[in-house]
Amino acid sequence: MKRIEVVKGEYYDSVTLMMVAKELKKIQGVGDAALNMATEANVSIMRAAGFEVETDSLSPDDLLIGIDFEGEGIEKLFDTARSYLARPPWRKEEIEAEYSPVTLSGALTVLPESNLALISLPGRYAAAEAMKALKRGLNVMLYSDNVSIEDEVELKQFAEKNDLIVMGPDCGTAVINGKGLGFSNVCPTGPIGIVAASGTGLQEVMVQLSRRNLGVKHAIGTGGRDVTSSVGGISFLRAIKELADDSEISIIVAVGKPPAPEVRKKILESLREAGKQSVICFMGDAPRKDEGSLYYSTQLEECAVVVEALHEGGDVTLAREKLRTEYAKVSGKSSTGELSGRYLRGLFTGGTLCYEAQYIAQSYINPIYGNAPLRKDLKLENSLKPVGHSFIDYGEDEFTQGRLHPMIDPTFRAEQLKKQSEDSSVAVILFDVVLGYGSAENPCSDLVEAIRSVKRDIKPVYVAYVCGTDRDPQDIEKQRSLLESVGVIVCESNARAATLAANILSRKER
Amino acid sequence: MSFKELLEDGPRVVNIGMDRFYLDLLDQEVPAVKVNWKPPLVKSSLMEKLKRLRGDDIE
Numbered sequence: 001m002k003r004i005e006v007v008k009g010e011y012y013d014s015v016t017l018m019m020v021a022k023e024l025k026k027i028q029g030v031g032d033a034a035l036n037m038a039t040e041a042n043v044s045i046m047r048a049a050g051f052e053v054e055t056d057s058l059s060p061d062d063l064l065i066g067i068d069f070e071g072e073g074i075e076k077l078f079d080t081a082r083s084y085l086a087r088p089p090w091r092k093e094e095i096e097a098e099y100s101p102v103t104l105s106g107a108l109t110v111l112p113e114s115n116l117a118l119i120s121l122p123g124r125y126a127a128a129e130a131m132k133a134l135k136r137g138l139n140v141m142l143y144s145d146n147v148s149i150e151d152e153v154e155l156k157q158f159a160e161k162n163d164l165i166v167m168g169p170d171c172g173t174a175v176i177n178g179k180g181l182g183f184s185n186v187c188p189t190g191p192i193g194i195v196a197a198s199g200t201g202l203q204e205v206m207v208q209l210s211r212r213n214l215g216v217k218h219a220i221g222t223g224g225r226d227v228t229s230s231v232g233g234i235s236f237l238r239a240i241k242e243l244a245d246d247s248e249i250s251i252i253v254a255v256g257k258p259p260a261p262e263v264r265k266k267i268l269e270s271l272r273e274a275g276k277q278s279v280i281c282f283m284g285d286a287p288r289k290d291e292g293s294l295y296y297s298t299q300l301e302e303c304a305v306v307v308e309a310l311h312e313g314g315d316v317t318l319a320r321e322k323l324r325t326e327y328a329k330v331s332g333k334s335s336t337g338e339l340s341g342r343y344l345r346g347l348f349t350g351g352t353l354c355y356e357a358q359y360i361a362q363s364y365i366n367p368i369y370g371n372a373p374l375r376k377d378l379k380l381e382n383s384l385k386p387v388g389h390s391f392i393d394y395g396e397d398e399f400t401q402g403r404l405h406p407m408i409d410p411t412f413r414a415e416q417l418k419k420q421s422e423d424s425s426v427a428v429i430l431f432d433v434v435l436g437y438g439s440a441e442n443p444c445s446d447l448v449e450a451i452r453s454v455k456r457d458i459k460p461v462y463v464a465y466v467c468g469t470d471r472d473p474q475d476i477e478k479q480r481s482l483l484e485s486v487g488v489i490v491c492e493s494n495a496r497a498a499t500l501a502a503n504i505l506s507r508k509e510r
Numbered sequence: 511m512s513f514k515e516l517l518e519d520g521p522r523v524v525n526i527g528m529d530r531f532y533l534d535l536l537d538q539e540v541p542a543v544k545v546n547w548k549p550p551l552v553k554s555s556l557m558e559k560l561k562r563l564r565g566d567d568i569e
Contacts, residue, residue: 011548013528061549100546107524111543115511115519118535120527125549129526138524139516143531163512177520179540182531218517242517408530437534473537 142168183438190215193243197256200350208304227259244274341427346391435468
């Protein structure tokens, strides 16, 4: 029996709603539970799950609770849902007892020395709250997406005039003075400063630096649109200036997809003026020769390798050559057992990791389709029905409207992993797992369940990369072991995983 | 607080939105306060009019 209850005018964040739904599903007899704010996208999702939703008099600020229950007493379950919302069972008592102000003004009376607002509201509310924060003298990290470009420019120009910064919108990761904000890995603090117009690109560089015992003092995320012509790199340039002025930072790293030409010019000028060694990793860019204090890389691990060489006063060219030799060894391991199928499918949660993997794989196999392809003409018509070699980024807007990001809730990607595994044309599946603050507590368990449940005589070869450090809360060794227990080949970087996966297929083709 | 001061002093955060980000800050011993945020009760057009009449900082 499926029933819906509407709670008028009560707002809860999407993670809380997902957690309550998960708790409800643990109750015997509950077949399904879904809690969503009543936005248009969420109403469609609830209807697709079989719940009858009447939209008359519904507003996006109303809460929908849908429960599927076999037996008597479904009303009690709605009471349980409301009690979980009022007092989440997973939350520590001392935190629950804390006073929570309902406005920014109230928060500033509790913590008057605040210097940053971290905003992760639905996009339609986010810009207004960000402007309020800026007007109260706070810097802003805007995790929210679906903020208009006009609002982004207005916020950033206001911040610039008032000596503040706006990181975002769509900025998932930052580190300030060694403290992680949003999705961030637990890394050592050290002499590296990073500016990044890319979330998982930044995470991968920090993780690779951490594995080389190099720490990061500040990592400033800007959101991907910052380096477009419309925004003009306002936050990116501001961040470079501050990193240049910081005497504890010896090397500056700039990461992102290639900026607009005029923005790139300003970024490079700004890095030259900084007078510090700088490593620039604009993925997908044509390879460039190092010039003066500027060093270039086109891949994330290579970026970390160059930083390491510079930090140790070593030979950068030699370090790059060594890395290439290691990649060649990875390629050499590609002669696996029997392969069934012809195609590679990349199933990603990290947008930049997906981009980098496509960029690497295209040297071995072609064409590669996707929902965020390297060329527009390779865009899939339906991201849920990949064809040929395809790479899917499940963190793209089309999948996160009304659904949690797959780094927070791995369920949907795991379902797709199973589906792709059962496609007889698929020979190799490549995927990422991103650990750290913000990410799911045990991201590999759903993936492993999915792989175990695949019914196919010869399963695909699975190649994965776990982006994390040994200090991340999820226990990286446990996550790796879980994957290896079902035969997944776990690589040491995103680039290595992409190289191996593409080589397995290209060898077959040869 | 300027951006420079944020970098020098380290973050002291007002979290508006997802609880998990707030809990992760506490875990790292970052001074933080969470706003128990609710959507505005009035339609945005009315809110805009009120803002114009009463100044900019209505919450």
